[in-house]
Amino acid sequence: MKRYDKQFKEEAIQLVLNQKRPVAAVARELGVHESTLHKWINLYKKHKEDAFPGSGNLRSEDAEIRRLKKQIADLQEENAILKKATGHFRKTPEIAYKFIYQHRFKFRVEKMCQVMRVSRSGYYAWIKRPENNHKIQNRKLLEKIRDVYKISRRTYGSPRITRALKKQGITCGKNRVARLMRDNGIVGKTKRKYKATTNSKHNFPVAENLVNQNFKADRPNIVWVADITYIPTDEGWLYLAAIEDLFQRKIVGWSMDSTMTRQLTLDALRQAVQGYKPSPGLIHHSDRGSQYASYEYQQALRDNQFVTSMSRKGNCYDNACMESFFGTLKTELIYGNRFKTRAEARQAIFEYIEVFYNRIRLHLSVTR
Structure with missing residues (x-):
């Protein structure tokens, strides 16, 4: 259990x-x-x-403020969509008509026609025009695409949506999915670069790189990779230490705090060990940061009979899978959101990892 x-x-x-x-x-x-x-x-x-052993307090938040923040964010998103549509949907009148029809309950048809530079009479004539079989099939497929896109929290691009549809038994080509997404303004979030948090200027011993950029495992709890990143809030930085299982691409341990200490990484390791009870011999891979090379952390690995592996100095590719997870987290959750408190960020990250990333999100690197 x-x-x-x-x-x-x-x-x-x-x-x-x-x-x-x-x-x-x-x-x-x-x-x-x-x-x-x-x-x-x-x-x-x-x-x-x-209530529970350990340290830390729960912090309450004002539900009404949270509701208003969400409402404002929704309005900003709708405005951004309409602004983008001004240039994109003017390519052909039919594409503009599709956009207007899909957003007719959000915006006035008259205003959208003005922005899109199409006539209302042309739009209403297009609505009355009977659909051929190809258009009917595309419309049904588009509904399925939108469902998957919504479940993915608007993060999936056409490759993941195509894969998700095929898992549902829906036959469709990736080019067709990409075209429907492009024509209807459905775009997955893209990644940004972010600053590293590794401090390898220390006198602790370092271990050999046993993983050597081979980020594959044939079963769970064979190779774990660990790293630290940071999240900005109005109160200051919130640091996240995470451990990923290479077989499942699942976050098996995590910890968050206002400071980047050895205890932060030890708490993430303890959570992973408690939750998944790996056997002796598991390879634990990390960078050469002082938190992972410290005597306390290395002793914890020895106590669990884990084998230590570390990236080469200054080589970010040696821990690329964790870099990928943090990039995905920031792209899909952090960028575009502003957290007033660390508690607010903690709650959002917890829900992202435990509800969405570990249980819902498709990972293209995992093949079965």
């Missing part, structure tokens, strides 16, 4: 109490039994910050 640490329990409770979501729904999304989550909530209500 998987064991959950204090951080996991606290963040799970926040999903119920702060967001006022049903216990059953949150439990299902996190893969936790409903009665277990009820037990955690009751313990917290009775004992507050002393």
Whole structure:
């Protein structure tokens, strides 16, 4: 049975109490039994910050402020779509008509026709025009594409959407999916560069690179990779230490704090070991940062009979899989959002990892 640490329990409770979501729904999304989550909530209500062993406090947030922030973000997104459509959808009148039809419940048809530079009479004539079989099939496929795109939190591009559709038994070519997405303004989020957090200027011993950029495993808990990144908030940096299993591309351990310390990485390791109970001989790969090379962290690896592997100095490709995860996290969640507090960022990252990334998101590098 998987064991959950204090951080996991606290963040799970926040999903119920702060967001006022049903216990059953949150439990299902996190893969936790409903009665277990009820037990955690009751313990917290009775004992507050002393409900679970360890340190850290739950922080409440104003639900009304969160609702208004979401509403503002939605309006900004709609405005951005309309601005983009001004140039993109003027290529042909029919594409403009499609956009207007799809957004007719969000914006006035008259205003959209003005922005798109098409006539209202032409738009209404297009609506009355009967669809041929090809258009009907494209429309149905587009609905499926939009469903997958929504589930992916608007992050999937055409390759992942095509793959998701085929898993549902829907036959479609990647070029057709890409064209429908392009014509209807459905675009997956792209990655940005970000600053490294590795400090390899220390006197701790370093280990040999056993992984050597071979980021594959034939079963779970054979190779784990670890790294640290940072997330900006109005209160200051929030640091995230994470451990990924190479077989599943799943985050098996994580920890967040306001400082980048050895304890941050030790907490992530402890969570991974408690939750997945790997056998001796597991390869633990990381960069040469002082947090991972420290005596305390290396002793924890020895206590679990893990084998240490470290990237070569100054070679970011030696830990590319974790760089990829952090890039995905920032592209799909962090960029475009502003977190007022570290607690707000913690909640969003927790939900992204435990609900979406580990359980829903398709990972193209995982082949079965």
